[in-house]
Amino acid sequence: MAAAPFDIPALGDPAEHPVPALKPGAMAASKPYVAAEAHQQPLGFPGELAEGWEKRAIDHMGGLLSKYRSLQVFMDICVKCGACTDKCHYFLGTGDPKNMPVARADLFRSVYRRYFTPVGKIAPGLVGARDMTREVLDEWYSYFHQCSQCRRCSVFCPYGIDTAEISMAARDIMDSIGQGQKYCNEIIGKVHRIGNNLGLPAPALLDTLEGLEEDILDETGVPVKLPVDVAGAEVLLVTPSADFFAEPHVLGLIGYAKVFHAAGVSWTLSTKASEAGNFGMFIGNYEQMKKISMRIREAARELGVKRIIFGECGHAWRVAYSFLNTLAGPWDFLDSRYPVPQHILEFTSDLIRRKGIRLDKSGNDGMVLTVHDSCNVARGARMGTEPGGQFTIPRAVIAASVPKLVDMHPDTICDKTFCCGGGGGLLTDELIELRVKGASPRMEALKDVVDKQGVTHMAAMCAICKAQFTKILPYYDFDREMVVSVHQLVSNAIVLGDND
Amino acid sequence: MTIFFAILFSVSTLVFVAGLAMKIAQYARTPAPLKIPTTPAPLTKGGVALRLGREALLFESLFRGDKLLWLFAFVFHLGLAVVLVRHARYFQGEAGPLVALVQPLAQPAGLAMVAGLTLLLARRFVIERVRYVTGPSDILMLALLLAIGVTGMLMKCVIHTDIVMVKAFFTGLMGFELRPLPADPLLGLHLLLVCLLMIVFPFSKLLHAPGLFFSPTRNQTDNPREVRHLAPWAAKLDEGQ
Structure with missing residues (x-):
């Protein structure tokens, strides 16, 4: 096939659990196409970001926190222990630290802390609290579309924090302010129509x-x-x-x-x-x-x-x-x-x-x-x-x-299985680099049984x-x-x- | 010093209890609209109780995720648990049987706690991924716990304080009676840090302790086909149809 315009991850031995060194910003430019008004409005979402979206985003976040116990509890109880940091296939495939589940969740948590916790309001620097800004939104859009909601992190989290719940909430907030994802929203429109x-x-x-x-x-x-x-x-x-x-x-x-x-x-x-x-x-x-x-x-x-x-x-x-x-x-x-x-x-x-x-x-x-x-x-x-x-x-x-x-290596099957790399609304061509890299843990385990067991x-x-x-x-x-x-x-x- | 600590302890206990009660009430009040246990999950409430018990006492998921971290965390929490039980003797007229049982373990438990905390702190600097996700509050929290542990161990092993007076102070305080506290700087520092810990508890990641029991991925039964699960706000959508 034609050479890809990006590096294909090298496949190691799944028994050795190879973990990449951090490559900050490696996937910062990866993002799906933004939904146009024509994809947003049939679902009842605003067609585009409009003046005052920051406040609407925070209001929507408050609503979700009161409707979803998962979100409220997961925002509070993470101790940043790092048990999840080497579990996400997108991190393993890209080395981008914001693809470590705790770091991905922190993109959301930092905003939660700023607006919904006393310490975040008084001393934001102490707990990494951030205002909702355009930069934060861009980061959300990029990295909450680098989560396939596969729940592998939740298996290993001592409190069962499920990043899927957090990325779903982030996407819902983005939809509610007019920053939806074209692939998903266009498809939902087709289902209805x-x-x-x-x-x-x-x-x-x-x-x-x-x-x-x-x-x-x-x-x-x-x-x-x-x-x-x-x-x-x-x-x-x-x-x-x-x-x-x-x-x-x-x-x-x-x-x-x-x-x-x-x-x-x-x-x-x-x-x-x-x-x-x-x-x-x-x-x-x-x-x-x-x-x-x-x-x-x-x-x-x-x-x-x-x-x-x-x-x-x-x-x-x-x-x-x-x-x-x-x-x-x-x-x-x-x-x-x-x-x-x-x-x-x-x-x-x-x-x-x-x-x-x-x-x-x-x-x-x-x-x-x-x-x-x-x-x-x-x-x-x-x-x-x-x-x-x-x-x-x-x-x-x-x-x-x-x-x-x-069976493939036991750490890659059953409830420790890796996502294929295309789940959760990411199966779209503009995300091909993410999809190829995110598939590498599965490809590694596959190659192992192809080579050793025919x-x-x-x-x-x-x-x-x-x-x-x-x-x-x-x-x-x-x-x-x-x-x-x-x-x-x-x-x-x-x-x-x-x-x- | 006595009056200062009498007031500080009363206030921080109040903040701790009220703050924690409010957070627990918030978790209990917030509905979980969908069944989201991480599967395979228990099919019965008894099974869920066992799952939560294994998580709370053995850190089962963490064990599957990171063996070294599990060891450090387990050593620290076990030490902390023994030390906490043992401290009950400062609040009880007559030390109970559990307190008597752990009495001989006081020193090893204190050491385990301090050693566990030191290792947990060290890995925040040594492991690149963990360093990346570590913020100032994470370091400060470990430092606070470490300082409490070290001042406690110093009083236990090196510079003893008059624990009979300490006990009299606390049992007195519980009956709203003021009795003098030893004017001992190390004790003062230890108590000050403990008060600080109680005050920050309801506003910090220490909420992981009660929070675990409210985590829907761990506390839900896997029976969505058998029993219709419906949150009150979702039921309203049903009525709207």
């Missing part, structure tokens, strides 16, 4: 799905359906819209369809809820998150389904698993025998265990798999009935589908992870097709036709 993040209108969606049905028929000889807006179906499948066209995502979608087919469970997609992702979380806006979630409730009501199942998507699963009941519940009109919502991997693993579907590993002959735990699945959600099911269930499904599955592919269970890896793998001299959907593996292994 068209139904999904990609802006794929219903006729195009129907067309795509028909094409996929033909492809499956040609390949397998089995008429596997991809139904849309079918009233009375048992299951409503809500999946990230990338599943409708991008690779390897779409191969996962084919996998879901084959599983439903083989299990004989009726299902449907919805044109109204043709998106699992909820970018309302990325921008830290409860109202947006709720509004986006309500589409799913309305679709489930209108179609009269009994269950809701989510496709492979990380942040989407966090919002679905942890927040959907809060945002769009109660779900008393659905079948109470099933959790609401369910993850497609819960559904598939249950079928495998009950022998409701058959898998033939030879469908994935020659592949040696490893698995990338998506950050928000790993640390912000669960699958199954036991804590840690989000780790065991995907592994069980992959192990049942492929000849060999190995790994050929890495399975991912998140639309952002899949898109990010497809894009950045070549920067590290890996094949872009190394990343596969979990249900792509199921799709290759599943034995169809049993029910016919």
Whole structure:
């Protein structure tokens, strides 16, 4: 590939936990495009920074402090111990000290202290308190868009301080004063206007799905359906819209369809809820998150389904698993025998265990798999009935589908997993340097198992992870097709036709 | 000196208790609108109590994050805990069984506290990343604790003070009765610094002590699909529909 206009981090041995020396200001220029008025106003945010924004920002901060215990407590209790300083993939990849979680949080905390604490008001220098100024705002805009809200820092913090909560609050404040991020806000606009993040209108969606049905028929000889807006179906499948066209995502979608087919469970997609992702979380806006979630409730009501199942998507699963009941519940009109919502991997693993579907590993002959735990699945959600099911269930499904599955270094998997580098609303081209560098801890662990254990592919269970890896793998001299959907593996292994 | 400290101790105790109560009330009053435990998380309240217990007593997360820092922090806090318990003898007429139990540990605990603090202070200068995030208040806080520890250890081991009089002063003060304090500069300095610590406590990062128990990533149960979690302000949005 063409040489990148920036250095690609050298990959070391994950067992040695290489930590870079500080490079102050290394990523100060990294920032996403600012949202234009056209992206801001559909969400009810001001179109641009206007006179008096400083006071409005502080007022909004005060509101958030009184609405979110997490924010209020996290602002007060950090002791600057430094346990988080070598945990963020963006710090490890860039060496920029403001990408150390405590330093990132301090960008916010310094303003909090100035306006909301007695010591910060009396002696700002003593506790590093700062006025809200244009310079501070620029720093916020840059570095709160260098956090993928992956929560890895919160695992190691002795008080569980979660920088994701702080970056969400900072983004919400910036939106409220007219300094929004184009990528996220444009996408949220599309969800409201068209139904999904990609802006794929219903006729195009129907067309795509028909094409996929033909492809499956040609390949397998089995008429596997991809139904849309079918009233009375048992299951409503809500999946990230990338599943409708991008690779390897779409191969996962084919996998879901084959599983439903083989299990004989009726299902449907919805044109109204043709998106699992909820970018309302990325921008830290409860109202947006709720509004986006309500589409799913309305679709489930209108179609009269009994269950809701989510496709492979990380942040989407966090919002679905942890927040959907809060945002769009109660779900008393659905079948109470099933959790609401369910993850497609819960559904598939249950079928495998009950022998409701058959898998033939030879469908994935020659592949040696490893698995990338998506950050928000790993640390912000669960699958199954036991804590840690989000780790065991995907592994069980992959192990049942492929000849060999190995894990990456233990400090890079399960709840210590690294973000792919593109999560949390950063999957946009202008942030490519950040994305490539932020992926380096994951690439390091991947290279280790490729070199030592002959790994050929890495399975991912998140639309952002899949898109990010497809894009950045070549920067590290890996094949872009190394990343596969979990249900792509199921799709290759599943034995169809049993029910016919 | 007696009157000065009688007033200072009364005031700083008041600031400490009232300030802490206000912060705790603020944390308790502020809603947590979403379920955000760092997963894997306990599914039951009992499990959460265990998780918080492990965090508060063993510093479990810190152990996973930084073993050396964990050691320094653990040595300091353990020493501090023993020293605090032992100081109860200055406020009780009859020393309780716990106080008697830790009595022989007083000196090693004091040393552990001072050693832990010294190491914590040293790493703020030695480790580049920690130096970067260290502000003046972080150094001052460690220096304050260190000075309290060192003056205490000096009185315990080198320049003894009349602890019978000290005890009489405090037990008297608790009954609003003024009894003389030894006119001992080292004791005066020790008590002055302790008062300062009590006053800054509710306005400083020492809030990490009560704050841990209010941290939503640690104190929430992982049951969002089973139980609908709804904050009062979020419930109002529901009604608006």
